[in-house]
Amino acid sequence: MPVTKLEVTTAMKARTLSRHFRESLKSLGRNGWMTFASVSAVTVTLLLVGVFVLIMMNLNKVADDLENDVEIKSFVSLEADEATVTEIETAIKSMSGVETVNFSTKEDELSDLVLDFGDEFSLFEQSNPLLDVFYVKATEPQQTKTVAKEILALEGIQEVKYGEGKIEKLFSFLNTGRNVGLVLILALLFTAMFLISNTIRITIVARRHEIEIMKLVGATNWFVRIPFILEGMWLGLLGSILPIGLIIALYYNVTEFLQPKLSGELIQLLDFAPFIYQVSALILLMGVFIGVWGSFMSIRKFLRV
């Protein structure tokens, strides 16, 4: 008897792919409450993740705002003439790690003072006791101390002020806060993955018999797998709709309420757009990824028939 060679072809026809799409949608409906259970699990966890991301991103923004507000106030000594002031400006600008340099004459300083504290100070216009000042911002808030030292070393600089001692404490506090937030988000993401893929696994275990039958009738692994994976994708998509809607509504109301109160303040919330759309996209991608990944992993061991 001649020995025939069997070779499986991996290319899939377009109509088969559209069959898989139809099949996955049909299966969602026929699975009834199993679909409902999975979608609910996805919904609850993604909502948690979403709210948490909103909070953490805004806390991070607050921390950034605080850090970026740190300025070095560099006082120019009285003896310095105009040429020295120009030299100082060029020197500061050429330093590494300097982002912005703003010069403010002693007259500017006084009018700021009058603006802040009242007309009594206009008396000093007769003989201004203030000094010319350079306001310097470091590119990285953490570099403030080094930059301040460099500026102080320049000729014609009398004094620098940047809240020494206090900002170091603030920075380390904010850093701890950021790290704790990051760990919490990662832990929550991990829990969400675990929870959702477990729910999907239960629905697939309940259908392992079907997988076996499909294999015995001559289906290839991919033929069995793709509808399940697509079904996982739908579960993720459906499960992310409600969280996205709720988060958009929630953040819209929060920004509407708080933004006017915070206008002109140092601390600002992240703007509604595009931030909320980025978070929505993140939630959607997570839902789809977890659905697909959960199905893929769960079906694996039942395909060995």
Place this chain on the structure above:
Amino acid sequence: MIQMKNVYKKYPNGIVALNGMNVEIKQGEFVYIVGPSGAGKSTFIKMMYREESPTSGQMLVNGVDLAKIKRKNIPLLRRQIGVVFQDFKLLPRLNVYENVAFALEVIEEKPEAIRKRVLEVLDLVGLKHKARMFPRELSGGEQQRISVARSIVNTPKVVIADEPTGNLDPETSWDIMNLFERINASGTTILMATHNREIVNTMRHRVIAIEGGLIARDEAGGDYGYEG
């Protein structure tokens, strides 16, 4: 068609199910596989569609050596043979039509061709009018007829049946047997493991009796030969 040369099967738990079996079955034959439980009947049948693989020996089905077939090519083998199971193995979430169509969808047949062929075989087994029903809504006999329809829908050269009447009452069993007779009459090889003495003794065909992993008896038009 089917050829076994010194086929030997030892399970991981040490049980030897087939102990050097030699057999040849030609195209168009109708063969009963009989024998006591645990004699190797099931292993013999399961090897035909590669649910089990031989430990050693050569086993050709349709010219393919099943001892050497790669795992990824197993689906291709299964598409060339039809299998009917004792417990029907219908997909519970698919209706009758979809269950039968599934065997054609896996070979990526054209939709029009699928439709035509599925209705044809449903007509053959007399269940065209129940195409939209789900397996749970059908009787055991009807479910087995659907299973037979699925096994022949892609016109295989051989149909393997593992105690197809095991879960059915006597009358329904005869319906199923009449179906197999008709399929065999069209030139399809039928290989059927059974415990049904009455059937074997009435519809006479070649009988292969397996005992202790070996062929104890092989006669054309033989009888069941066991008590009970």
